[in-house]
Amino acid sequence: MKISDLTDNTGEWLRGTGPDSDIVISSRIRLARNVARFPFLSRANVKQKTELEEIIRDKIKESEITQDLFYVNLADVSPVDRLFLVERHLISREHAGGEGVRGVAFGKSETISLMVNEEDHLRIQVIRSGFELKETWKTIDDIDNKLEKKINYAYSSRFGYLTSCPTNVGTGMRASVMLHLPALGMTHHIEKVFNAVVKLGLVVRGMYGEGTQVSGDLYQISNQFTLGKSELEIIEIIESVIPRITSYERMARKALVSESREQLEDRVWRSYGMLKVARTISSDEILHLLSQVRMGVNLGIINDIQMKTLNELFILTLPGHLQKLEGRELTSAQRNIIRASYVRKRLEKIES
Amino acid sequence: MKCESCNKKHATVHLTEIVGTAKKERHLCEECAQTVNTQLAKIPTPTEILTSLINQVAPEINEMSKISCPVCGLSYLDFRSHGRLGCPMDYTIFRKGLIPLLEKMHGSTQHVGKVPSRAGKELIKKNELMQLRSELNKAVEKEDYEKAADLRDKIYELSGDNNNED
Ligand SMILES: [Zn+2]
Ligand SMILES: [Zn+2]
Numbered sequence: 001m002k003i004s005d006l007t008d009n010t011g012e013w014l015r016g017t018g019p020d021s022d023i024v025i026s027s028r029i030r031l032a033r034n035v036a037r038f039p040f041l042s043r044a045n046v047k048q049k050t051e052l053e054e055i056i057r058d059k060i061k062e063s064e065i066t067q068d069l070f071y072v073n074l075a076d077v078s079p080v081d082r083l084f085l086v087e088r089h090l091i092s093r094e095h096a097g098g099e100g101v102r103g104v105a106f107g108k109s110e111t112i113s114l115m116v117n118e119e120d121h122l123r124i125q126v127i128r129s130g131f132e133l134k135e136t137w138k139t140i141d142d143i144d145n146k147l148e149k150k151i152n153y154a155y156s157s158r159f160g161y162l163t164s165c166p167t168n169v170g171t172g173m174r175a176s177v178m179l180h181l182p183a184l185g186m187t188h189h190i191e192k193v194f195n196a197v198v199k200l201g202l203v204v205r206g207m208y209g210e211g212t213q214v215s216g217d218l219y220q221i222s223n224q225f226t227l228g229k230s231e232l233e234i235i236e237i238i239e240s241v242i243p244r245i246t247s248y249e250r251m252a253r254k255a256l257v258s259e260s261r262e263q264l265e266d267r268v269w270r271s272y273g274m275l276k277v278a279r280t281i282s283s284d285e286i287l288h289l290l291s292q293v294r295m296g297v298n299l300g301i302i303n304d305i306q307m308k309t310l311n312e313l314f315i316l317t318l319p320g321h322l323q324k325l326e327g328r329e330l331t332s333a334q335r336n337i338i339r340a341s342y343v344r345k346r347l348e349k350i351e352s
Numbered sequence: 353m354k355c356e357s358c359n360k361k362h363a364t365v366h367l368t369e370i371v372g373t374a375k376k377e378r379h380l381c382e383e384c385a386q387t388v389n390t391q392l393a394k395i396p397t398p399t400e401i402l403t404s405l406i407n408q409v410a411p412e413i414n415e416m417s418k419i420s421c422p423v424c425g426l427s428y429l430d431f432r433s434h435g436r437l438g439c440p441m442d443y444t445i446f447r448k449g450l451i452p453l454l455e456k457m458h459g460s461t462q463h464v465g466k467v468p469s470r471a472g473k474e475l476i477k478k479n480e481l482m483q484l485r486s487e488l489n490k491a492v493e494k495e496d497y498e499k500a501a502d503l504r505d506k507i508y509e510l511s512g513d514n515n516n517e518d
Contacts, residue, residue, distance in 0.1 A: 034440065036440060036511070037440075037508065037511070038439075039423070039424040039438055039439040040424075040436070040437060040438055040439055040440075042434075042436045042438060043424040043425070043426060043438035043439060119436075141466075144466075145469075148468045148469065148470070152470070153468055154440035155467075155468055156440075156443060156444075156463075157463065157467075157478060158443075158461070158462060158463060159443050159454075159461075159463055160463030160465055160466075161463075161466075162440040162443055163437075164436050164437055165402070165435060165436055165437070166402075166435075166437065166450060166453060166454060166457065167402060167457060169443070169454070169458075169463075170458065170463045170465060171463070171465040171466065173465070185377075201459070215366070215367065224457075225457065225458040225459060225460075226458060227454060227457075227458035227460050227461065227462075227463060228458050228459055228460020228461070228462060228463075228464060229460070229464065229465070230464050230465040230466070231465050231466055282364055282365065282382050284364065284365040284366065284367070284382075284385065285364040285365065285366075285382075288364075288366045
């Protein structure tokens with residue numbers, strides 16, 4: 001398998017299936033792990049980093065996590081390929097922009113990814129379509145158990161899994177759910193959601209995690225604390241808040257339909273029309289348009305486009321993907337033209 | 353919708369910022385958005401939040417300021433300014449400074465989650481290791497680095513036995 005082989009399809013988590021998938025795009029969990037008796041990466045020298053990468057890469061292979069695990073040495077791939085992997089949520093922005101020997105292993109379905117020499121020696125990630133945190137936990141717990149048989153993790157009974165940054169110590173777990181909340185945004189009720197979420201010790205972020213902007217009405221809700229509660233307790237706290245948010249979003253959508261149906265339909269159809277006819281679309285504009293159309297599909301206003309197609313377009317029209325598609329680096333203006341033409345083609349196929 | 357910055361072009365960029373629990377929306381044309389993007393980058397990063405937390409909860413600055421980890425060489429002051437630890441041993445060496453910080457961050461200082469299965473077998477050795485680690489702490493606090501290095505080796509030797517895979 002090569003990175004180019006990925007461009008033809010997208011990860012399974014974009015299928016748009018699973019519980020509450022009209023609002024919950026995906027459920028994701030990552031675990032931070034370090035190898036005992038090695039310094040963390042910020043204090044490791046080149047020799048130690050090389051040794052760590054070799055050990056972990058080998059142990060991942062030996063652990064037979066999934067059949068078709070593919071390993072990419074990130075120091076060997078182009079910036080466009082790294083951006084492409086970030087956009088698919090296979091690696092973090094930090095890992096893409098990092099230096100030195102580092103890599104990522106992932107399965108063909110793109111459900112599992114293992115980052116080697118990121119901020120911690122190893123970061124395991126599992127991502128699934130819809131609201132499925134418990135299932136996601138089962139998968140990642142199993143992977144972690146397999147690896148733990150081969151790797152001696154840095155662990156203390158007091159502080160749990162020891163991590164480079166004390167914000168991750170303990171479980172080393174970050175569980176997050178990506179939500180599409182256009183109606184709460186339009187009706188200006190989203191602040192109430194944030195207040196409820198923050199009270200539970202959770203945080204709200206944009207689509208690509210820490211420090212990123214919110215766009216396309218996509219929000220990530222995740223745990224802040226990692227110490228003092230078990231993995232399942234943390235998951236249950238997140239699970240307890242999500243149904244409240246999804247029913248709130250559904251209420252807001254209903255209210256929009258009953259109070260201003262014409263305006264809502266107008267917004268949705270205008271956005272759909274724009275996607276079908278525009279000759280240049282910026283990356284921010286497309287997120288906005290796709291968000292409106294996605295809500296229109298969920299409300300039954302638009303019927304001729306699949307949720308999977310829409311979910312995929314959120315990813316396939318990102319800068320790294322367009323450049324991968326064209327096979328060369330593009331300026332922002334060039335990307336906007338190619339983005340518009342790519343979307344037009346995808347939507348024409350549906351009509352015929 | 354017109355761009356709220358230049359009021360001329362059509363707003364095609366719709367940004368949402370989250371500051372604390374407040375949401376702020378901005379509707380801009382692409383050109384204006386490019387200049388604004390650099391300003392938006394000033395939202396504090398997690399590392400900045402972390403270092404400011406560290407500064408709030410670390411009154412033991414005088415007591416801790418001379419301490420460095422004998423294993424990785426990280427000083428407590430380095431940790432304070434960058435927010436990253438250098439090696440697993442730092443959780444022992446900087447324990448005094450870390451406990452109030454962890455309490456503030458996580459509302460707890462005791463792990464109750466998953467235990468690696470190999471950790472169970474180590475329970476007997478654990479007590480011995482804990483003893484050695486507290487001695488190591490004392491030695492580092494007294495700046496007795498010779499003794500600290502000695503203890504460190506003992507700790508390594510003991511934890512090294514656990515590496516048998518079965
Ligand atoms: Zn403007
Ligand atoms: Zn250290």
